[in-house]
Amino acid sequence: MKTAVVPPRPDLSGFDGDPADLIPVLQTIQSLDGFVSEESVRLVSRWLKVSENEIYGVATFFSQFRFTKPGEHVIRVCLGTACHVKGGEQIMDVFRRRLGIEPGDATPDGKYQLERVACLGCCALAPVLVVDARVHSQASVLKIQNLLGRQASGEDS
Amino acid sequence: MKTLDAPRRRALKSWSGLQNREDPVLYVGAASCGLAAGAAEVTRAIEEHLAARGFRADIVRVGCIGPCYLEPLVDIQMPGKPRVSYSNVTPEIACALLDAFLERGEVFRRHLVGHLGEDGYGGIPRFFDHPMLARQARVVLRNCGIIDPASIDHYLARDGYEAIESALSRSWTDVLETVKSAGLRGRGGAGFPTWRKWLTCRETESDCRYLICNADEGDPGAFMNRSLLEGDPHAVLEGMLIAGYAIGASHGYVYVRAEYPLAVQRLRTAISQMREIGVLGERILGSDFSFDIRIKEGAGAFVCGEETALIASIEGRRGMPRTRPPFPASEGLWGRPTIINNVETLGSLPSILRNGAEWFSQYGTETSKGTKTFSLVGKVRRTGLIEVPLGTTLRTVIYDIGGGLVKDFKAVQSGGPSGGCLSEEFLDSPVDYENLAAAGSIMGSGGLIVLDANTCIIDTAKYFLNFTQAESCGKCVPCRVGTRHLVGILERISQGKGQLSDLDRLEQLAKAIKGGSLCGLGQTAPNPVLTALKYFRSEFLAHIVDRRCPAAVCRDLVVYRIRKEKCTGCQRCVQVCPTGAITGPRSEPHNLDLEKCIKCRSCYEICRFDAIAGDAIVIESGA
Secondary structure (H helix, E strand, O other): OOOOOOOOOHHHOOOOOOHHHHHHHHHHHHHHHOOOOHHHHHHHHHHHOOOHHHHHHHHHHOOOOOOOOOOOEEEEEEOOHHHHHOOHHHHHHHHHHHHOOOOOOEOOOOOEEEEEEOOOOOHHHOOOEEEOOEEEOOOOHHHHHHHHHHHHOOOOO | OOOOHHHHHHHHHHHHHHHOOOOOEEEEEOOHHHHHHOHHHHHHHHHHHHHHHOOOOEEEEEOOOOOHHHOOOEEEEOOOOOEEEEOOOOHHHHHHHHHHHHHOOOOOOOOEEEEEOOOOOOOOOEHHHOOOOOOOOOOOOOOOOOOOOOOHHHHHHOOOOHHHHHHHOOOHHHHHHHHHHHOOEOOOOOOOEHHHHHHHHHHOOOOOOEEEEEEOOOOOOOOHHHHHHHHOHHHHHHHHHHHHHHHOOOEEEEEEOOOOHHHHHHHHHHHHHHHHHOOOEOOHHHOOOOEEEEEEEOOOOHHHHOHHHHHHHHOOOOOOOOOOOOOOOOOOHHHOOEEEEEHHHHHHHHHHHHHOHHHHHOOEOOOOEOEEEEEEEEOOOOOEEEEEEOOOEHHHHHHHHOOOOOOOEEEEEEOHHHOEEEOHHHOOOEOOHHHHHHOOOOOOOOEEEEEEOOOOHHHHHHHHHHHHHHHOOOOOHHHHHHHHHHHHHHHHHHOOOOOOHHHHHHHHHHHHHHHOOOOHHHHHOOHHHHHHHHHOHHHHHHHHOOOOOOOOOOHHHEEEEEOOOOOOOOOHHHHHOOOOOEEOOOOOOOEEOOOOOOOOOHHHHHHHOOOOOOOOEEEEEOO
16 A cells, blocks of 8 residues: 655655555664664654554564664674684673673763674674674684774774 | 677677786675675775886776685786786785786785686696685586676676576476476575476466565575675576566565675666666566566564565565465465575576586486585684585585684584584585485575584584574464573583483473474474484583583683693783783782683683793683
8 A cells, every 4th residue: 555645754755655665664764863763663653654563563573673872883793603603702791891781782971882793694704793884803802802992092993 | 589799799898808908907805705804905905006106907896706714815817817816915915916916027926826717827726726616616606706796797798698588588488397407496495496386386377476586694604695696696686587587477576684785785786787788677688578676675583584474574564474375486475476586596597597407417416406505614724605516525515625624523513593513424424405304404505614622512502592592583482482491401501500301301392392383493493402412412411410511612611720830920811801810920820710700711812822821721621
């Protein structure tokens, strides 16, 4: 069923109000805003004629969507099989300990966001992590401690 | 019918122009793996160095050629000479390489792997004679790492879109017959004969049919589909045209993981190039066949690799599977007949149509024809993407191609979270659908993770169950609750709190989950536990009876110890210890307070990488 309602935001003009586009619409919103806010769920609900409940049902099903503002720098630690076998969990632990947060959370100052990712597909170079857009391969506990040290002293990652 | 003669002529000119360029050409492996290893920095260094020294050269970004452990790979092609490939190139090595070739006219010798094409130097080995590549057969991966994936001309020049031209001049039954006699089976894991699925779809009356390319490569530890999409997207898209023609579909979708941004970008570029030369859209090449392709990005749910869950997610709903039958081939997307084929299945089609069924079925075994790509990772020396004829033994894959292990072999894990850990006794059995299933594992999409003596089987099983437990969609109780209990029991065992009765409990629970789940996720989720119990029972007993982890992995069952005779007292471990558990004055052996030690591994690593003290800190089993 198509609705003729104009998109609630100009940056969603690529969509024509088809409820089947719910997931791509939410993906677009998240890529622009960094997260899916309550406000945008309300807007999308009215536009696509899908209840807010249903939108949350779909959005929480998929691990990609987040509902709080992410930290400034996003650290994604890969915990795929190859990374696990080569010590990815220990790398996650260093971040947990040093940043004092759990995966999925942001530091209170909003500077760092910690995420786990199922597999980045760079398994041959495990363990792997991504800081913002930069991939760090063959990571070790030591390399991470140095990296965090550099970040803290304000150098580029 | 229109032909592709004109675009192909242009393409051949551009491709041979690249081969016979007056200026040198540099090829940089710039797939995700290459970029992770630093290809972007190397490319920047090359560009800067060329500019600074006033050298002229072209740079071509290619996909992944396979040996990821050699990344970043850079090839240089001097005028009239073949491409010569260099491994593990850093910005410094890239500059030295350029100076050698461009300034001094010499062949750079360090980091040299081999040449591609005809030998033009004498004495340089062939790239494809490298031990990792010599035993491989490149059918699906034939263009990966060779061509620029962003150029349709390169694909066309290497016989691209010839297969769809020939398919369109034949009847759909003829195309289906070719795929049938080639013996192609689904490469996504289950190995269902491709033609049979197609025929069901074609024979179902409908006003419209759909084709979906399943690029939701969710198995952790597998990246074959990513590499193919990044390195040769047109091969997969041409495969979609062929499948679409055979089943009579008018619309195609590529359902691709959002974690693969480069693959998505390559697909977008390729699709718009297809439109330009008229192999996508209305009445393709003047025939009656109209077909369009859209990209759908997944949103991170492993269960969406399952056909009905994938369909639900394309329709904008929660990705939860439904009962089958009806199978998607008769009732799928929007209730219409739908075929879902894996990336590699589709990527095999152009080669089959171009070279014939007989050519394809020369590879493989009686029941499993053709080649299969695998991602060979874990504790093996040479990691990367490989393609071998089906029926190749695990020993050939792990030892001849992978170069073996540093430590002792323990197991190889195939099939991701749906597969299992196979022990040494399976090393000489040929890898095909039937053999792996008989052993209690599955072929899966092609992840092969090699485990050595330092890997704990209980920890590995726990890892996979944690994964499936988190990814279970929650629809079937045995899967939702059962996997959670499996994790709980494994957790207990790994903490040294297990009982012998836990082993029976694991087995009972596993069988209940397998029998009581709707979709493949639940039906196969217990495989890692079942194979572990079957082939590595002694390791369970060590954890339960002796309360020790033989691989020294399970955190509750290991201790850290400083070997006084080795410790030089350099204090580096004191500096990295987050809890102050290590103390001691400089130049004297340090002390480790086990009460304070949280087993974070920092001291172990800093000590191991230190040339002077070496391995003064050890992790031992025993609480």
